[in-house]
Structure formats: structure tokens, C-alpha cells
Amino acid sequence: MTDKDFDLSRRSFIDRVLMATAGAGIAAAAPWASAAVSAAPLAKGDRVRLGVIGTGDRGRALIQNIAKTRNCTVAAICDNFELHLAKGRALVDASTRAFTDHRAMLDAGGLDAVVVATPLDLHKQQSLDAFDAGLHVWCEKAMARTIDDCGAMVKKSQDSGKVLQIGHQRMFKPTYLNAVRRAKEGEIGAITQIRASWHRQSSWRRPVPTGATDRQINWRLYRDSSAGLMTELATHQIQVGNLFFDAVPTRVMGSGSICFWKDGREVYDHVALIYEYAGGRKLIYTSLLNNARYGCEEQIQGSKGTIEPELGRIYQELPPKELALLRMQADVASGKKRTVPIGGATWFAELPVTTPGDSLGWGEYDETMLQFEGFGEAVRTGKPLPGLLSQAYSASVASLLGEQAMDSGQILNWPTSLVAI
Amino acid sequence: MADVVRFASMGTRVELHRFGAGDDDALTAAQRAIEAVDDALTIHRPSATTALNERLMAGQGAAIDDALLFDALVTIEELNASTLGLFDPAADRRFGVAGWSAIAFDRGAAWVEASQPVALDFGGFGKGFALDRACAVLREKGVVSACLSAGESSIAVVGEHPLGGGWPFAVPHPLRPDEILVEIELTDESVSISSTVGAGTGAPERAAMIRPADATIVSAPRCLVAIDRLGAHAEAMSTALLVADKDRAERLLNGDRTRRFLFDFPRGAAIPDQSARMHFND
Numbered sequence A: 001m002t003d004k005d006f007d008l009s010r011r012s013f014i015d016r017v018l019m020a021t022a023g024a025g026i027a028a029a030a031p032w033a034s035a036a037v038s039a040a041p042l043a044k045g046d047r048v049r050l051g052v053i054g055t056g057d058r059g060r061a062l063i064q065n066i067a068k069t070r071n072c073t074v075a076a077i078c079d080n081f082e083l084h085l086a087k088g089r090a091l092v093d094a095s096t097r098a099f100t101d102h103r104a105m106l107d108a109g110g111l112d113a114v115v116v117a118t119p120l121d122l123h124k125q126q127s128l129d130a131f132d133a134g135l136h137v138w139c140e141k142a143m144a145r146t147i148d149d150c151g152a153m154v155k156k157s158q159d160s161g162k163v164l165q166i167g168h169q170r171m172f173k174p175t176y177l178n179a180v181r182r183a184k185e186g187e188i189g190a191i192t193q194i195r196a197s198w199h200r201q202s203s204w205r206r207p208v209p210t211g212a213t214d215r216q217i218n219w220r221l222y223r224d225s226s227a228g229l230m231t232e233l234a235t236h237q238i239q240v241g242n243l244f245f246d247a248v249p250t251r252v253m254g255s256g257s258i259c260f261w262k263d264g265r266e267v268y269d270h271v272a273l274i275y276e277y278a279g280g281r282k283l284i285y286t287s288l289l290n291n292a293r294y295g296c297e298e299q300i301q302g303s304k305g306t307i308e309p310e311l312g313r314i315y316q317e318l319p320p321k322e323l324a325l326l327r328m329q330a331d332v333a334s335g336k337k338r339t340v341p342i343g344g345a346t347w348f349a350e351l352p353v354t355t356p357g358d359s360l361g362w363g364e365y366d367e368t369m370l371q372f373e374g375f376g377e378a379v380r381t382g383k384p385l386p387g388l389l390s391q392a393y394s395a396s397v398a399s400l401l402g403e404q405a406m407d408s409g410q411i412l413n414w415p416t417s418l419v420a421i
Numbered sequence B: 001m002a003d004v005v006r007f008a009s010m011g012t013r014v015e016l017h018r019f020g021a022g023d024d025d026a027l028t029a030a031q032r033a034i035e036a037v038d039d040a041l042t043i044h045r046p047s048a049t050t051a052l053n054e055r056l057m058a059g060q061g062a063a064i065d066d067a068l069l070f071d072a073l074v075t076i077e078e079l080n081a082s083t084l085g086l087f088d089p090a091a092d093r094r095f096g097v098a099g100w101s102a103i104a105f106d107r108g109a110a111w112v113e114a115s116q117p118v119a120l121d122f123g124g125f126g127k128g129f130a131l132d133r134a135c136a137v138l139r140e141k142g143v144v145s146a147c148l149s150a151g152e153s154s155i156a157v158v159g160e161h162p163l164g165g166g167w168p169f170a171v172p173h174p175l176r177p178d179e180i181l182v183e184i185e186l187t188d189e190s191v192s193i194s195s196t197v198g199a200g201t202g203a204p205e206r207a208a209m210i211r212p213a214d215a216t217i218v219s220a221p222r223c224l225v226a227i228d229r230l231g232a233h234a235e236a237m238s239t240a241l242l243v244a245d246k247d248r249a250e251r252l253l254n255g256d257r258t259r260r261f262l263f264d265f266p267r268g269a270a271i272p273d274q275s276a277r278m279h280f281n282d
Helices: A003-020 A024-029 A031-037 A057-067 A082-089 A102-108 A120-132 A147-160 A174-184 A229-245 A324-333 A367-381 A388-408 B026-041 B048-057 B067-082 B123-140 B231-243 B246-254
Strands: A048-053 A072-078 A097-099 A113-116 A136-140 A164-167 A191-199 A251-257 A270-277 A281-288 A296-302 A305-308 A313-316 B002-009 B012-019 B103-106 B111-114 B145-150 B154-159 B167-172 B180-186 B190-195 B222-228 B260-264
Touching: A003 A031, A003 A174, A003 A367, A024 A031, A024 A174, A031 A367, A048 A057, A048 A102, A048 A367, A057 A072, A057 A082, A057 A113, A057 A367, A072 A082, A072 A102, A072 A367, A082 A097, A097 A102, A102 A113, A102 A120, A113 A120, A120 A136, A120 A147, A136 A147, A136 A367, A147 A164, A147 A388, A164 A367, A164 A388, A174 A229, A174 A296, A174 A305, A191 A229, A229 A270, A229 A281, A229 A296, A229 A388, A251 A388, A270 A388, A324 B002, A324 B012, A324 B145, B002 B026, B012 B026, B012 B123, B026 B048, B026 B067, B026 B123, B048 B067, B048 B111, B067 B123, B067 B231, B123 B145, B123 B154, B123 B190, B123 B231, B154 B231, B180 B190, B180 B222, B180 B260, B190 B231, B222 B231, B231 B246, B231 B260, B246 B260
Parallel strands: A048 A072, A048 A113, A072 A097, A113 A136, A136 A164, A191 A281
Antiparallel strands: A191 A296, A251 A270, A270 A281, A296 A305, A305 A313, B002 B012, B012 B145, B103 B111, B145 B154, B154 B190, B167 B180, B190 B222, B222 B260
């Protein structure tokens, strides 16, 4: 893709975000999006300098996205695993400093903010260290390994006056923003249930290269470093649920099991949960790792219709149809012979659900780049994108509360001791 | 006594209503008959028909071992001729004008071959054919009054209405559902309703209707109601009339004006209602 084509794709994407966020309802529901698109481009020497902690698969993807933004630059990288650091080096200028310890990177200075893309259990300490160094923090989801740690990150951000932004790219995706706008405008009526799922056909186990340990590479499979499906996948979709319900859950119940991949992992490979919201509304969530038929989707179910954001579809409810033949039975029983209306709408079997296709492909401007441009603007102005941290905090807490509910077999109420944002 | 069974088969909702006399297992046996036809004629999962299609697509002939498929082919051959070639389950846009005319069916040898690649899609014919089988089973089981529906666009009745006389049905206007297009009465008969407009015609799973003469998609807004002693015949007639030009439509309608009804609507009405399934405008 040429620079010109990329600029066109950026402009097109921004236009779609602007179109999706036009209107009072959506502006109030997703204020971060319109703030992000207004980010001012910065000259190369003036760009927000980011230090990326963690150059594994995700960290390297973020480095590539940051390079496409108009206001951020990667000024340093850090990883304690040499192979990953070497792969990270290959993506940045030779002059970009590389570290094997994040504290050394912070001490070296020359940064405005850090990007944390390390295993979940490291997020809190690395973020706090960055705040202590006077830096802003962009941290991968989920926020941290425990609810208390999530709160500590929020509190530290508030006390230090520094921006904390969590990576939830769906919050910047035009399809989602448009879906929220149409829901806010009442197009699918009162939303009473959301079914969300993220089903994969994969062990989630990565090969361990020489020089690394299994727990270092497959940290997602072990309890001390991850809540597995809950923090890696569910947190995205719970955030979507919170956004459409415009609320956080009141309580959660669930069941988790290691049902298929009995390979020594400690985290569940099957989870099923119900999150209740005020008024009896529900988010029904499942995630599993041995069947990808239903893929990744949220079904936003209202009284007038359904939205499926991943597929980019909206369905209107059809008015209830009188069952003519059923009425005929009743008529005959009561001795009445009435004309039976037939030949109306043909009844179809359940509509097929298709697994969403691949992403649009590398090279086009997308939501991950937009969220970094938004972060760059937040760092530049010292003002966080409005509403975004609250969304991320709630989603992380909900995912971890779900883990607790499954572990304990108890119905757990929403915590009352969370940090106010 | 009145009882009913409902089940999904042939890609639609099937209902069998029985009134009065008949064996206890009559409806169950009728259901089995319909499912057997679906198993033989479906193209949506492996079946005798898909096996036949694979050979015909590969330019090979095929022996017809399945009795239901054989009977269906016999019926289709007759119906293709009686509808002036307009009922053509081999019409397929992929193959241009190659259709049933490309097929040679040797009944004595139970052998089918084709002069060029073709594939059979029985569509609505399958529903009528299945209802005919179910009606026969019900009669064998002593049933004298029954109403069978396959998606409400294919109806068959056994005998008279339980309260006497014919079974009264009303076909709604496809574009103005509150209005009645035509009212009919059936006794030991079947009706098939086909339409290019109205609810359901825009559904993504619904295959377009192909005109055999030139393999084009039929888009003119038209609705057909065809009644016949046999459901398979009613289905073939409604399908044929849907794709017929003016001259051949007249010829087919003249065959029985009291039991074949053709409704043409203004061309602007041809736009199917897509509101139930639409893309975001993002």
C-alpha cells in the first residue's frame, strides 16, 4: 500500500468514525471516539515518544501500528527475552534504544509514555513504575491480574495526574460505534439480552523457543499470570455489553472447566457465564477452545431487532404471525369453518451463522492506530480520552469477577469498593 | 379426534393436521414419508440426488438405484413435457440454457446421462412430491380428513373438511398482506403458491427463479396459485407459470382456468422487502 493509499484509507476510516459518532446519544455514550479523531498531526521531531515494554507478538503488532500514526513514535523498546527483543529491533530504527529491563528504560529517560504489552500479571507493577517515572501509560487489556491491582493502577493514574489508557480497540471501530448509535436511536428497541461468544479451534499453546520457559511463552495458560479466556477474550466483549447496556453488571454467575485441552494448563478452556444488569437484563457469555463454528460475535437483542456488530448486520423483528393452521384446529373443535389464510411469509429454518472472516489486512488504517493517535493526543494535552478508562476498568473488573464466580461456584455481586473515576 | 405433528423438513416448516378416523400412527408414518423424500432429493447434504449431480456435472452417466429418486425423475419428465418445458429442475445459470433438455432418462435401464454438465435442484417440486407421498400414506392408514402444509406455500388436503365440504383457504396479496388475492376450496387436492415478490422472497437462502429458455433470473413481479390433484403437479405448474412468457402462460392457463391463477403486478413492486436483513451503512 502506498502512502497515498494509506492516507486515503485513514481519511475514509476517520469519516466513518465521524459519521458513526454524529448525534447526541452516541456522543454521550462514546465520547472518546470523537476526541480521538480530532488528534492533531505532529511533526516527526515533536511526536509523543513511546517506550514499548514487551516485544512479543502483541507488542510487535503495536509497534507496527504506532509507526503508522501521525503523532506517536517508538523511542525505546524493552523485553527480557532476547529473541523477542531482536524481533522488536527489526521493526524500529537502528537508533531506537533497546533494553532488557523496564526500569532501566524508565531511568534512561527520553520518553513521554510507555506501552505495556507484557503478561497480565506484570501490568500493574510496570504501570506503577512508569507513573512513578512521570510517564503516561497505555496498557494492553485486561488491566491487571486482580481487581485490586486494576484499582491500584487507576488510583495511581489519578494521583500522578498521568493518563492511563487501556487497549480496547473495539471502542474505536466504526462498525461498533455505528451499532451503538443505531441502538441509542432506538432502532432495535429495548435491549434486554446480549449473547456474546468467542469460540476458537486452537489449543492456545505456543511453541517454546530455545532459551525460553513454557510459563514465559504460554503465560496465558497459567493462573498466576492470567485468567485465561476471561482476561484475554471476554474482557473485550463484556466491555461491548456494558457499552450497549450503558451500565455495569449487578452480579455474575458462571461455570468454567478444563474440558478438552487437558495438557497441564491451569486456566479454563470452556467458560459460560451470565452477567446480570439492572432491570433483569443479561449478558450471556461463552468462550471455548475446541469449536470455532460460532466464532466471535455479540448478538445485541432488543425488542425490535438484533445487532451483530462483528458481522456488521442488523435484523428487524418481524411482527408476530398468526398461526393460521393452528387456528384452524381450534375452529374445527368449536364447530366453526373459517377460511384459512395461507401462503404468507415462508418459514425458514434457523438462519445460518457464519464465522466472521479475516481482518481487512495489514496496511489499511484501522482502530488500533486510531486508539494510539487518541492516546498521543491525550499525552500531548495531559487529558485522558473521556469515558474510556471507566469502560476499561469496568470490563477488567467484570472479567475477573467472572473468574471468581466460576472458581467459587457462587453468584457474586458487583464490588462496592471500586475506585471512582 | 384431531391431532397434529410439526417438524422441519425440506428447508421449511411442515405441519400435518389429521381429523377423525385413521390409525394412531398415521401422522408418524406420513412424517416418515416426507423425511424419506427429503433424504433422497435434498441437495443440501449428501443424498441420492447429490450423487447423481456429481456424476452429471462430471459428464458421466449414472444408474438410478434410489426408488424415490427414480419416481421423481419419472414425474419430472412428464411434467416438463406438460408444462411446455417451462418446469425445469435442471435450469441453472451456471450452465446457460442447458437444462432438462440436455438430460436423457432411460426408464427401462434406470439410467440418466446428459449431453453437457447439469445439476438437478428439485426445489418446490420436492415439497409437493413429498406431500403426495404423505397423503397416500394417510389414506392407506384410514385417514379421511387431513390438511398438510409445507411452509404454507404448499398445501395438500385429504378428503373433505372435518365439518363438511371443501377446505377453504385464502391467499394473501403478496404486497398488501391485509388484502386477499384469491380464495379457493380444496377437496382431495393440493395447491402451490409461487411468487417473485412479498415476504420471504428476499431471504438470502432463497434461490432465484431461473427462466429455462435463456437462463436469466425472473424478476417481474408475479404471483401464481395452482391447484391440482397432486402436489407435485401443482408445484410444477406454479413454477412454470412464474417463468412463462405471455403466450405460453395463456396456453397453460387455458388448460384449467378454474384452478390456475396468475397475478402480474406493476414492475416497481418487484423490489423485495429486504428490511429484515440489511447491512450497516458504515
